[in-house]
Amino acid sequence: MAQGIAETRLSVTIWLRRIGLVVGLLGLGALYGWALRGVEFDLFSVFKYGGKFFELLGRMYPPDFSPLPNLVRPLLQTLQMATLGTFIGALMALPLVVFGSQLVVRSAVIYWPVRTVLNVMRTIPDLLYAVLFVAAMGFGPAAGVGALSFFACGIIAKLTSESADNINPKPIEAVEAVGAGKLQVIRYAVLPQLIPAYIDHVIYVFELNVRVSAVMGYVGAGGIGMQLTTAMEWRNYPQVLTIALLIFALVLVIDLLANRIRDAFVQGIAWPRPLRFLGLGALVALITWAFISLEIDVDRLIRGVDYFRNLVWAIITEPATEYLGLAIQRMVQSVQIALVGTTISFLISVPLGFLASRRHVGMPVVFAVGMKQIPNVIRAFPELILAIFFIATFGPGPLAGVLAIAIHSVGTLGKFNAEIVEKIRKEPVEALQSSGASRLQIFRYAVLPQVLPEFLALFIYRFEISVRAASVLGIVGAGGIGSLINEAQSYRAWDIVGICLVVIIPTVMVIDFLSARIRKKLIEG
Amino acid sequence: MGLEALSPFCIPLLYSFKIGVSMATPILRIRNLTVIYPGVHPVKALDNVSLDIYPGEFVVVAGVSGSGKSTLLRAINRLAENDHARIEGEIYFDGVNVLKASRRQLRELRSHIGFIFQEYNVVERLPVLTNTLVGSLAHVGLLRSLLGRFPREQIERARQALVRVGIPQPRHGDRAARLSGGQKQRVGIARALMQKPKLILADEPVASLDPITANVVMNIFKKINEDEGITTIINLHDPVLTFKYGKRIIGLKGGRIIYDKPISAINRETFEEDIYGTGDSGD
Incomplete structure (x- = not known):
């Protein structure tokens, strides 16, 4: 008797499952039809x-290489924007990571607002940042750097705080067990685990930023995207191909370099001391060069902040x-x-x-x-x-x-x-x-x-x-x-x-x- | 040191005292088996091994890791070829030349040999029942099996096999990932039982389990062997389990058979010294 009941129940569940499957498939079909x-x-x-x-x-085809000399500067500008944007974004991300994870401050009053800011930042797509910054700061690479910084900051902060949440707690326990203080724990158990992840994410975002930086010119935010847009509008297709190939080459080279550097970090290959200083020096030089040649002036930055205040104000008080x-x-x-x-x-x-x-x-x-x-x-x-x-x-x-x-x-x-x-x-x-x-x-x-x-x-x-x-x-x-x-x-x-x-x-x-x-x-x- | 005389090329003996075991034809006949893993430094994992295994036997292959135990079992159903091993010599299973078998013949052969792995090798994301049914794939129609529509009787058999190894009915729908190590190995055994095997090969089946669970699982093997007379070969590195469960013990060292005796004929102390000892008497 009990056997019979069990069997009926089993067949009922089987039928329910089949009906569920059919309903699910129909729903999926409708979704895709729509x-x-x-x-x-x-x-x-x-x-x-x-x-x-x-x-x-x-x-x-064939690509027109005659405007090449005029394209070198925009191409370099693209790289500069990406470098500077990633650098500023990486710096901005640091406090967000520290206060956005529960490593240092366990108080929800700090943790939740920071996380919310982080999540909102991350929802805004790259080009929308560009549109906003162009509106705020006018045309030119400065707007591009601003947009890239925010875009980079969102991703770096998000990925790194995820890494912070998944950190291996065992070393932390070990360091706590010897009677270390909170900051010591962070220094000896948290940071050694977190820094490689942070650097990894920064490099990843740099790769992304080079791609974004190459097309930002479309909305007027500097870089080689401007030339691409112009060529496309004039239907100068051979030149379009030239620019596309240049972007392609830049992205490939950057990816290749980034992969090499990342592998070195992930595998913990110890670079010889002179090479390390050389690398660090090159990085500092690159950022300084980018900073100087992009001619970012403070007045426009302040104007930009003003614009954003007005935008947020307009959204709240008189939304369209x-x-x-x-x-x-x-x-x-x-x-x-x-x-x-x-x-x-x-x-x-x-x-x-x-x-x-x-x-x-x-x-x-x-x-x-x-x-x-x-x-x-x-x-x-x-x-x-x-x-x-x-x-x-x-x-x-x-x-x-x-x-x-x-x-x-x-x-x-x-x-x-x-x-x-x-x-x-x-x-x-x-x-x-x-x-x-x-x-x-x-x-x-x-x-x-x-x-x-x-x-x-x-x-x-x-x-x-x-x-x-x-x-x-x-x-x-x-x-x-x-x-x-x-x-x-x-x-x-x-x-x-x-x-x-x-x-x-x-x-x-x-x-x-x-x-x-x-x-x-x-x-x- | 007197053992040294016994060790090289020990020829398998016939055990007339084994009552109820047919002595007529061996189910597994291995002659001059040599297995080499090629590479920059080729490794000779088995060196000229010859063996006869008779129906119903319960054999434990003993030896330290690297002695060639796994290679021996994996050569029998040619799984070693996955690791690009070169297998030389002759292996006859149930009268069929394994090393000369075509792909189709090999599949047929394999379907009669239940293989149990150290790491259980269950598909973690599939339910326990499906993991067991996998054992019957060779004899379920291709289309049916691809659609996951197993015959009723196979499902019934799978459930029985699972209950038999100690996985109760309510857990049959669980994902295998949710099982403990011991339970996963039970599923591995149930999967082998689904094949209605003539031979069970178990490669370190309890090495990843705690001592108590290890004994439980070893008892399952013992019971299957005693109840159904399924010939069983188990690799073990643990001397305690080897002496507790083995009826015939084959000692491997450096890819050669240095022992092949019924348990009663083995002097435990010298055996341990010879198999597990670090002395260089073997070379």
């Missing part, structure tokens, strides 16, 4: 006009509420662009991840190494440049944004997917081999269960980043709330820019929060 409509995505036009993309590339509906509508489109773009990227990156990893596929090593370079090359092209190219192909609108995100995200998703596949534990694979399972069965039961949750978690994380990107791609005409910001900016309607901020910040925060919850669930089960 998103695809929202971004005006149709495969027909992708294929119909896709050829034009290559036509465009054809018109760019009549634009709230429109802003929300465009923000929804931005989220749709991010969703569709990231999904397409995911569909490309999963097979790429398997092909680019040397294990479990049995591909020749040369092939895998070749596949691995695809994401590296893609990553060197900023989203914005891709978006500009796609707008030239498909016309302005959300489709260009979708494609820009879809292609650019392959850079990170493909790279990390390959790393996930390479990290697979081989023990379960052997267990299945030893029981006589076939290759497909091994894939289904030993490989897929290990990689799929990680793939999905990575996808969702990338979606977070794509939402930020999608909310500024409109500045160049690729749909979403960025288009509203662009219009408002050209009419100097700062109250509308304000209302856009009011919409973007909470949306990104909610998406970040949900994403973190889902990822945690996926990974920990």
Whole structure:
């Protein structure tokens, strides 16, 4: 009897689970149907006009190197902006890290406000900072440095305080056990663990900043992006290619250097003393050089602070509420662009991840190494440049944004997917081999269960980043709330820019929060 | 030092006192097995090993780490090839030449050999039941298995196997990651039982477990061997467990068999000195 009841209960749960699955699949279908409509995505036009993309590339070839002498200075300026922005951002991040984690001050009165500031800073996308700083300080590299500093500060502070939360408590206990004071504990147990992480994050953000710095000129914040915009507007395609190649080369060189330095830090390779001083000297020289040649004057800084005070004041006292509906509508489109773009990227990156990893596929090593370079090359092209190219192909609108995100995200998703596949534990694979399972069965039961949750978690994380990107791609005409910001900016309607901020910040925060919850669930089960 | 005479190339003896064990044909026949891991410094992990294992035997392979125990077991089902090992010699399992088997034949062979790993090798993210069902993959249709639709009777068998090794029904739906080490190893054994194995190979199955759990798990192996007569070969480095559970003990040192005797014929003290001792008598 009891057996019978147990069985009925079991079959009921099975049915409930099946119904849940069907409902979930229908919901997912509806979500994507809605998103695809929202971004005006149709495969027909992708294929119909896709050829034009290559036509465009054809018109760019051969690149026109004659303006090269005039491009050296903007290129250097791009690098200077990135350097200075990262440096200032890294300094600004320090107090936020110290007071934003519970290492030093355990009082919630300090901890929570700092964390909130940090979270708000992190929600604002790179180019939106640029728009705001250009509005505040006028055109030129000074605005770029300001924007990059804040952008860098948000990420560095966030990543480092996460590292601080995950610090190994055992050394702390050991140092406390010998009777050390609080500051001694920080000096001997916390900092030795935290400083490598901090430096690692600073280097990572520097890489990001070089990419952002290269396109900031589009909104007038200095750097080589200005030249790119001009060339694009004049339809001087050979020159566009030259500038794109220059940016590509700069990013590649910086990535390469950064990787070398990071590896040295991570592996704790002790540099010989003279080399260390040389490196430090070069760094100081670079920052000083950047500082002097960018000619940042204090008056404009003060004016900038004034502007921000007015902006915040305007948002609070006289918000442009009549634009709230429109802003929300465009923000929804931005989220749709991010969703569709990231999904397409995911569909490309999963097979790429398997092909680019040397294990479990049995591909020749040369092939895998070749596949691995695809994401590296893609990553060197900023989203914005891709978006500009796609707008030239498909016309302005959300489709260009979708494609820009879809292609650019392959850079990170493909790279990390390959790393996930390479990290697979081989023990379960052997267990299945030893029981006589076939290759497909091994894939289904030993490989897929290990990689799929990680793939999905990575996808969702990338979606977070794509939402930020999608909310500024409109500045160049690729749909979403960025288009509203662009219009408002050209009419100097700062109250509308304000209302856009009011919409973007909470949306990104909610998406970040949900994403973190889902990822945690996926990974920990 | 008198042992030295016994150690090289000890030829396996027939144990006529083993009642109820068929002596006619060995289930596993190993001749001149040499395994080399190539590389800049090639390592000869096994050196000219010959062995006969008879149906129903419970064999413990003893030796320090690096003596070639794992390589021996991993050569039998050719798992060692995953580590690019070169396997030379002859291995006959149930009359089939293992080293000459095609991929398909190898899969068939492997499906009759249950393998148990030191690190359990469960798929952490899959439920306990699915981890057990994995043992039946070789005999479930490809499409069914890819869709995860296992036959009812296999599910029933998996549940029985789990209960038998001491994982109660309510835990069958848990993710394997939530189990303790001892429980994971029980799942590993249940997975092997699903294969209806003719031979069980266990590579240091209790090395990662505490002494009490280790005994519990060793008792499971013992019971399976006694109840169903499944031939079992277990690698152990712990002399206490070796003497407690082994019925026939094979001593490995430096990739060679230096001992092959029933437990009753072994002088424990000299054995320990010879197998685990640091004296250079072996070389």
